[in-house]
Amino acid sequence: MISRSYTLIWVSQAMSDMASEMTSLALPLAVLASTRSAVDAALVATAVGVAQLVAKLPSGLIADTVNRKSLMLLCDAGRAVIALLLVLTLAMGHLTTVVAVAAAAATAVISTLFSSAESGVLRQSVPVERRREAITRTIVRTNIAIAVGPPLGGLLLTLGAPIAFLVDAVSYLLSLALLSQVVYEHLPRPPSDRNGAGPVRHTAGELTRGFGWVARRRPLLFLVGVVAYINLLGRAIELLAAIGASDVGRHPVSAGWVLTAAGCGGIVGGVCTGWVLRRFRPATVLMGVMAVWLVVTPLVALGSMLLTVAAVGVIVFFLPLIGSLVFLQVSLDSPTHLQGRISAAVILLAGSIAWAGPGITGFLITGAGGPTASIVLVAPLILPLAALATSPRLRAAVNTAPTPTPDPADAREPTPAAQG
Secondary structure, three states, rough: OHHHHHHHHHHHHHEEEEHHHHHHHHHHHHHHHOOOOOHHHHHHHHHHHHHHHHHHHHHHHHHHHHHHHHHHHHHHHHHHHHHHHHHHHHOOOOOOHHHHHHHHHHHHHHHHHHHHHHHHHHHHHHHHHHHHHHHHEEEEHHHHHHHHHHHHHHHHHHOOOHHHHHHHHHHHHHHHHHHHOOOOOOOOOHHHHHHHHOHHHHHHHHOOOHHHHOOOOHHHHHHHHHHHHHHHHHHHHHHHHHHHHHHOOOOOOHHHHHHHHHHHHHHHHHHHHHHHHHHHHHHEEEEEEEHHHHHHHHHHHHOOHHHHHHHHHHHHHHHHHHHHHHHHHHHHOOOOOHHHHHHHHHHHHHHHOOHHHHHHHHHHHHOHHHHHHHHHHHHHHHHHHHHHHHHHHHHHHHOOOOOOOOOOHHHHHOOOHHHO
16 A cells, blocks of 8 residues: 555545546436437537636646645535536436536536646655556556446436436545545645745736746656647547447447447556556657557558457557656656646646547548548657657656655655554
């Protein structure tokens, strides 16, 4: 066990993450059943994406300013209330698109706040030498939720729409109870960070400090750039595989197998990430992942269901490895009082172009067909792969292991013994 506090956080979020993934499918389907409009159902998912984007930077600043544990507890309580309101609305047959969009957006904002606070609490709960292990276990937790949550949501909907959201509310209440037992000490911002004024007076500068920190670290910036394109490519490949496997929508069950393969690949990849990162240097891992994707991606569009499912599983297997390379550097190298803003900046940069993946894929499939689309999409990975392969200086920079940034907050973090 890494620490008692880490275990409490992991278990609580395994439950609530799975419930959140469950309702991420259940709410649009409930809207579809209520309104018979696919557009209205899609608006729910769009609201979630927009809310997360808008809330990301402010949530990092808030998490760096207030007591993070208290913020997490407040967020769980708020999400439980929203879920219970949805239960009542559905039970009375009063669910409308406006209500669903408002609930989805509010939950997304609160969840973004929770995630920003969680990263700081986890940092304090885990000894420096075990943060790599903690990150990989957290990735496993996320992938399990992604793989299991949506099918469970669909199953619960067959028993009655309110049941899915009742389970969601119970998961948040259980999470609140577990998190209340976490040992956490709220550490004030260091004097050098206060500049004689509160954060409100310099909001723009405070919100963007994370971007400045990332920009000054070129190896991290290179990694984030690669991850940004890999995220775009991941979204594109899933859509490409789903469209091909379902024969352009005529066999939707086949598309489901693709998503299942993606979830399973992510779970196995998360489990193996710690083992791989302990045995291979970061540049080697990065080059290996890009080389495998260059070879495997075209297999997605060859028209064979077996090859498509296998290729998607292999591709998604490597996503936790790449994510860990970035967030391990952030966890080890970022000062505690800026971690929320730095994490927000990294997440925004890493996901900055992912939204374009499905649109580009649809355009390429329509104009050139699946096989050509797969080659065009994966070809840009040749550039960072060639840069790493031909530049010893770049490889050395990427391989340089970050060391924890010394600051007063790190010096005062509770020891594992103090956490039980």
